[in-house]
Amino acid sequence: MRGMPKRLLALLLLAALPWLARADEQAFTNRATELKERGAADAATVAKLPENAPVKVLARGGGWTKVEAGGKSGWVRVFHLRFAGSVEASNSSGGGLASLGSALGFGQKNEQARLVTTGIRGLSSEDVKNANPDAAQLARMQSYRADRAAAERFAKEARLVAVRIEVPQDGAKGDAK
Amino acid sequence: MRMRAWLVAGAFGLAAANASAIDFGSIINKAIDTGRQLNEANHEFTQEEEVALGEGLAAGFLGAAPLRKDAELQRYVNRVGKWLAMHSGRPELPWTFGVVDTETVNAFAMPGGTVLITYGLVKRLGSEAELAGALAHEIAHVVKKHQLQAIQSDKSSQAWANLGKGIAGEAIARRGSDPVGLKTWGANAGVELLKNGVFLRPLDRSMEYEADKLGVVIAARSGYDPYGLVGVLEMLAQVKSDGSGLSVLDTHPAPADRLADLEPFMPQVERDVKQPQQVEARFRKVVAP
Numbered sequence: 267m268r269g270m271p272k273r274l275l276a277l278l279l280l281a282a283l284p285w286l287a288r289a290d291e292q293a294f295t296n297r298a299t300e301l302k303e304r305g306a307a308d309a310a311t312v313a314k315l316p317e318n319a320p321v322k323v324l325a326r327g328g329g330w331t332k333v334e335a336g337g338k339s340g341w342v343r344v345f346h347l348r349f350a351g352s353v354e355a356s357n358s359s360g361g362g363l364a365s366l367g368s369a370l371g372f373g374q375k376n377e378q379a380r381l382v383t384t385g386i387r388g389l390s391s392e393d394v395k396n397a398n399p400d401a402a403q404l405a406r407m408q409s410y411r412a413d414r415a416a417a418e419r420f421a422k423e424a425r426l427v428a429v430r431i432e433v434p435q436d437g438a439k440g441d442a443k
Numbered sequence: 444m445r446m447r448a449w450l451v452a453g454a455f456g457l458a459a460a461n462a463s464a465i466d467f468g469s470i471i472n473k474a475i476d477t478g479r480q481l482n483e484a485n486h487e488f489t490q491e492e493e494v495a496l497g498e499g500l501a502a503g504f505l506g507a508a509p510l511r512k513d514a515e516l517q518r519y520v521n522r523v524g525k526w527l528a529m530h531s532g533r534p535e536l537p538w539t540f541g542v543v544d545t546e547t548v549n550a551f552a553m554p555g556g557t558v559l560i561t562y563g564l565v566k567r568l569g570s571e572a573e574l575a576g577a578l579a580h581e582i583a584h585v586v587k588k589h590q591l592q593a594i595q596s597d598k599s600s601q602a603w604a605n606l607g608k609g610i611a612g613e614a615i616a617r618r619g620s621d622p623v624g625l626k627t628w629g630a631n632a633g634v635e636l637l638k639n640g641v642f643l644r645p646l647d648r649s650m651e652y653e654a655d656k657l658g659v660v661i662a663a664r665s666g667y668d669p670y671g672l673v674g675v676l677e678m679l680a681q682v683k684s685d686g687s688g689l690s691v692l693d694t695h696p697a698p699a700d701r702l703a704d705l706e707p708f709m710p711q712v713e714r715d716v717k718q719p720q721q722v723e724a725r726f727r728k729v730v731a732p
Contacts, residue, residue: 291681326569326677327721329670329709344673345706348699349680388547388563389508391643391688397506399634404502407510407541407557410517417525424571424722426666428530433660434711 291323293333296348301340305330312340321347488591490555494537496591497555499633500642501541504551504559508543511562516542519729523571524558524578530664531579532586540578548682549691552581553633554591564691565730567678571722572662576671580658587657589650594641645694652696652704659705659712668719669712676702 295315302309305328313336315321321333321342330341412420421428488496510517517540524540536556543559548567550560558581568574584590636642655672663669680698684690695701 323681326674328668328719329673331677344670344677345702345709347677349677388561388685388687389543389545389689391640393507394504394643394689395638395640397503397637399499399502399630400506400509401502403505403509404498407501407505407517408537408539410514410521410541411537411539412518412521412525414525414529417522417529420522421526421666424720424725425718426526426720426722427718428666429664429715429717431660431664431712431715433657434708 293321293323293347293349295319295346297346299342299346301335301338301342303340305341313338493591494555495630496633497553497557499630500553500637501557501559502630503634503637508545511542511544516729523575527575527579527661527665528582531582531661547685547687547689549689549694550577550581552584552590556585569674571726572668572671572720573674574726575662575665575667576658576675579661580654580672582661583654583657587653589646593646594636648696655701655705656708663712663716666720668721669709669716673702673705
């Protein structure tokens with residue numbers, strides 16, 4: 267009798283494995299690159315990674331992504347990664363197995379795990395085409411508009427300082443400012 | 444000179460008096476002409492026309508996906524958006540931002556400065572710099588009039604054919620200072636363009652790449668970390684379309700392609716950035732993780 271729950275647990279674990287593999291988002295290096303201690307070009311190098319090295323995505327910020335590779339964690343330039351999430355994220359089974367995972371004590375530990383699409387069906391083109399225009403909602407939205415002064419105060423609170431930057435020539439042309 | 448000014452004023456007074464007598468036939472003709480002109484690819488929309496059209500589109504959209512009932516969030520997004528728009532090429536537009544309550548991950552720019560972003564996208568963002576990156580991309584579409592160009596280049600649509608009727612009906616009903624009912628006409632046109640799906644079609648890929656770059660510049664000018672949009676694309680590279688047809692993954696080039704396009708561009712913007720901010724704490728106060 268005591269053996270049964272263990273075998274059941276093992277079975278459940280087996281069933282949960284594919285989900286566990288997906289929970290930590292997988293990415294690959296798209297060129298040889300360096301794993302850095304911090305997200306900065308001048309930070310110390312933790313390890314050198316070859317092209318196509320699998321990494322586990324832990325967090326993102328600025329132009330750098332926090333990853334785990336070969337047992338070490340550090341930061342890699344976001345442009346040096348190729349993400350595999352779009353093929354792996356599962357809509358149909360994610361929810362069920364996720365709850366199984368947490369019932370067994372495997373909480374979703376990192377930020378990225380929560381970013382996987384939930385699979386709840388959203389707005390469709392047909393919904394929008396068939397909708398009746400809602401003038402009251404439009405008016406409500408316009409009542410939330412911010413004026414210049416409010417935007418300036420808001421920017422100051424977060425120490426957002428405007429800088430003059432021209433649009434580079436090979437970029438979006440003609441945005442005179 | 445003074446005499447001439449009086450004469451002009453007199454002529455206007457006369458016209459106004461005649462208008463109040465209402466010549467239905469001429470109003471309808473003028474209205475239909477207006478509809479025809481607006482459909483010409485080289486027609487320059489006035490700002491008023493553009494704003495009215497965008498309001499019509501937004502009203503239609505909100506009929507399908509209402510605003511998220513969170514006034515703090517709505518005001519917050521409007522402040523970020525307005526601050527960004529003040530550093531765009533068209534700061535004078537009546538910029539309006541709304542968070543719509545749907546799980547679909549996307550954002551939509553309407554001509555004239557109305558931008559809708561879905562809660563499905565907002566809740567997946569990690570900082571105000573990322574929100575700024577997404578909004579600045581939409582602001583760039585408005586600045587470049589991408590949606591207007593797409594609407595005008597759509598010759599197959601029945602929308603324009605129905606517009607004359609809309610204007611005429613409105614003109615007769617109103618008799619106000621807006622003799623062809625422009626504002627309401629624009630709204631009708633917007634609704635029509637939404638109904639026949641013209642507005643929901645993806646833009647040219649070149650327009651999306653252009654909006655990415657200009658958006659990065661607008662966010663950087665506003666003091667945000669220019670990598671905000673890059674972070675959004677990184678996140679999008681890890682989600683899957685919900686199959687709705689309206690997901691950002693259905694309406695935009697693949698995130699990996701957009702990232703590859705931005706890579707050589709970023710150093711040119713980074714050069715000019717002074718003290719770029721991520722602003723995570725304020726974002727987290729409004730958008731719970």
